[in-house]
Amino acid sequence: MADLNKLYQAILTGDQKTAVAVTEEALAEKIDPQVLINQAMIPAMNEAGAKFECEEYFVPELLLAARAMKASLALLRPLLAERGAEPVGRVVIGTVKGDLHDIGKNLVASMLEGGGFEVHDLGADVPAEKFVAAVREKNPHLVCMSALLTVTMPAMRTTIQALKEAGVRDQVKVMVGGAPVTPDYAREIGADGYADNASSAVKKARELLAA
Ligand code: B12
Structure with a gap:
């Protein structure tokens, strides 16, 4: 089963390859994209921000985390868009x-x-x-x-x-x-x-x- 903690860690450490792999695995298992975003991805970016604040992380680490987040989000985007019905x-x-x-x-x-x-x-x-x-x-x-x-x-x-x-x-x-x-x-x-x-x-x- 896809490991949300692994996704969290992958984004936090800027490991794009793992972030994408876990996201793909989760999607194959039909895990709701919102669960991935709210329980792993956003918390990971928040933690990256906290590390930046206490100077444990610097801009390069933030960039790597952001790159991993964006790569995972790119996989989720079509699914989030699909949910709509009539254009409002x-x-x-x-x-x-x-x-x-x-x-x-x-x-x-x-x-x-x-x-x-x-x-x-x-x-x-x-x-x-x-x-x-x-x-x-x-x-x-x-x-x-x-x-x-x-x-x-x-x-x-x-x-x-x-x-x-x-x-x-x-x-x-x-x-x-x-x-x-x-x-x-x-x-x-x-x-x-x-x-x-x-x-x-x-x-x-x-x-x-x-x-
Ligand atoms: C990733 C990141 C970066 C990446 C951005 C990559 C990218 N492509 O976006 C990089 C490394 C480039 C970066 C650069 C910088 N960053 Co920066 N960054 C962050 C970080 C860690 C995460 C932001 C993020 O993506 N959060 C996740 C998303 C999902 O959350 P969100 O953006 O808040 O969005 C949610 C809501 O706010 C809301 N929302 C957002 N937009 C909108 C719009 C509408 C209409 C609505 C309704 C809602 C809404 O909904 C979203 C989803 O729920 C934050 C710290 C943090 N924890 O926020 C610092 C932070 C924002 N950065 C900061 C700083 C200082 C910088 C730099 C100046 C650093 C530097 N010395 O170079 C530069 C500025 C570059 C520039 N000119 O913009 C500071 C800002 C401090 C301040 N008060 O101004 C923060 C807070 C870090 C810190 N604690 O010091 N950063």
Whole structure:
């Protein structure tokens, strides 16, 4: 039987090969992708972060852990997307300018896809103008922004301001998230919604579109 602890350890130590092998094994055994994500993968990334904080890990170790996480997530993504039924809305999502963290954003994008949304992922380090252009081009119902660094959080406010200046703010809902973002901060910068994880992001997205 697939060993979730082995997956946790593989991500924590940046062992991509093992992470992929255990993920494949788990999928062959029909283990729910959400179980892998919530019980092994996210805890492993959190532990990598804790090690980084106490200087047991440095950027190379984080990169290796992130690479292993992404490789496993790539296998789960199609399955998360498959869960959706009718398309419930269009979403443009990206990590804001200056910020390269995209694992959480990718997870939110996958879960939204799984929740039946059509998702246009702009990637990471996305400048405000690119969000504006995507709103004009894709005509989404929802714009999602992710930030993992306290220094890049203000780029969310700048992007909302850019949407206003472009005259497109009122045609979309804006949802923000990422580890340092709080509900208060979301309100303060004029976002319509906030969620602290990928599952609640789907729930919140549905609420915002229904409103
Ligand atoms: C992996 C990682 C990296 C990788 C990123 C790889 C990648 N492709 O993403 C690399 C090595 C590149 C990296 C670099 C850096 N990092 Co880093 N990194 C992390 C780490 C360990 C994990 C982040 C992660 O992926 N978590 C797992 C995911 C699943 O969680 P999540 O992102 O929080 O997302 C969830 C929710 O927040 C939410 N969510 C996320 N986005 C959105 C969006 C919406 C709309 C919604 C609704 C919800 C939502 O749902 C997600 C799923 O549940 C964190 C520590 C930590 N424990 O968070 C540090 C951390 C974020 N990094 C940090 C730092 C300082 C850096 C660097 C500056 C380090 C350096 N000196 O170079 C650089 C900055 C590079 C840049 N310009 O962005 C600090 C940030 C401190 C701060 N307060 O600003 C942290 C907190 C580490 C620490 N404790 O010091 N990092």
